[in-house]
Amino acid sequence: MAIERPAKMSSVLGATAVVIGNIRGEGDLEIRGKVQGDVHTRGRILIADQGQVLGSIDATQITVAGLVRGNVNGQDGIQVEASGQIEGDLAAPRVGIEAGARVRGSLRTGMEVSGKQPPEPADEEPASLGGPKASTRLIEGKKQLSVKESRSTGQAVDESQAEAEDGPSYEKKRRRKRKASRKKSEASATNSPPSGEPTESPGQNVGAGHSPQPMIPTFVKGAKGHRR
Amino acid sequence: MAETIISSGLIIDGNLQSDGSLRLEGRIEGCVDSNSSIEIGPGAHITSDVAGKRVALAGSVAGNVDARERVDLLAGARLTGDVRAPRFTIADGANFRGKVDMEVNRGD
Numbered sequence: 001m002a003i004e005r006p007a008k009m010s011s012v013l014g015a016t017a018v019v020i021g022n023i024r025g026e027g028d029l030e031i032r033g034k035v036q037g038d039v040h041t042r043g044r045i046l047i048a049d050q051g052q053v054l055g056s057i058d059a060t061q062i063t064v065a066g067l068v069r070g071n072v073n074g075q076d077g078i079q080v081e082a083s084g085q086i087e088g089d090l091a092a093p094r095v096g097i098e099a100g101a102r103v104r105g106s107l108r109t110g111m112e113v114s115g116k117q118p119p120e121p122a123d124e125e126p127a128s129l130g131g132p133k134a135s136t137r138l139i140e141g142k143k144q145l146s147v148k149e150s151r152s153t154g155q156a157v158d159e160s161q162a163e164a165e166d167g168p169s170y171e172k173k174r175r176r177k178r179k180a181s182r183k184k185s186e187a188s189a190t191n192s193p194p195s196g197e198p199t200e201s202p203g204q205n206v207g208a209g210h211s212p213q214p215m216i217p218t219f220v221k222g223a224k225g226h227r228r
Numbered sequence: 229m230a231e232t233i234i235s236s237g238l239i240i241d242g243n244l245q246s247d248g249s250l251r252l253e254g255r256i257e258g259c260v261d262s263n264s265s266i267e268i269g270p271g272a273h274i275t276s277d278v279a280g281k282r283v284a285l286a287g288s289v290a291g292n293v294d295a296r297e298r299v300d301l302l303a304g305a306r307l308t309g310d311v312r313a314p315r316f317t318i319a320d321g322a323n324f325r326g327k328v329d330m331e332v333n334r335g336d
Contacts, residue, residue, distance in 0.1 A: 010233075010235065011234050011238050011254070012231070012232060012233045013232055014230075014232035014246055014249075014250075016231065016246050016248045017231070017232045017244065017245070017246035017248065017250075018244075018245045018246065019240055019242060019243070019244050019245075020242050020243045020258075021240060021241045021242010021257075021258055022240070022241040022242060023238065023239070023240050023241075024238075024239045024241065025237045025238040025239040025254065025255075026237040026238070027235050027236070027238055033232070033246070037241075037242055041238070
């Protein structure tokens, strides 16, 4: 009665199997039975049609065709099949939920950019509508591209690239500061732009055409375009 | 092929119970209970009791082993605990420390 090692790495928890406790470690795991506890592994997890996990799941790639009561956290991704049911929060860079799947909980995707705000899309949109010169727009577009490219590497690269294309970074910071202060002043119900701002001299191309309801993004952009 | 397979990288901090057969290569920090056969591979480590219909042991168990039909200690097995089974074999090279009870009368 010899016991040889199984050829494939993956583990299977059979349909009649019940684990009361946590599962950890590494390797792929298919759960057809029931787990009352957390499953934290490095590897793929498949919760089959009749499988149940009453606890949280944390693994590289998670496919749910059964029932999960607990949070599901996938380092690579989560796939919820049509027969899948999750009562808990989902977090993964990529999440797929098929039609018919039942999910109740919050969903968070794209974790690798979670700490970083997108580069203020409101800033970019009005650029096409109005004021600034074409060259500014071009640079603006380029900058946005570079931000997108460097998203995975993080803020530092973004900052330095922006500096390379967009002049010294202190200027950028000043612009941000100004914008923040303007937002603040708007919040205090003053529709007219605050006085004493260096960018608001009437000779400027945007300042001239300003309605009492200022469009901040255009405004900021115009100021920048002018300075350049 | 066993219904449940726990491969070598996996660790269960708790009990594992099944009606189907088990093949254990990983580590189980708790009891193992099956109504069918249990194969405990060379790399497996179980820190508590094992109960099944047939138990084949090539790995390490620190706990009592209880089987309705038979227990086989294979070469390289390491068992610290008592054995209760109507049939019991110990292969050359197996390591065993504990008591044996083969007078098991159970209604099955």
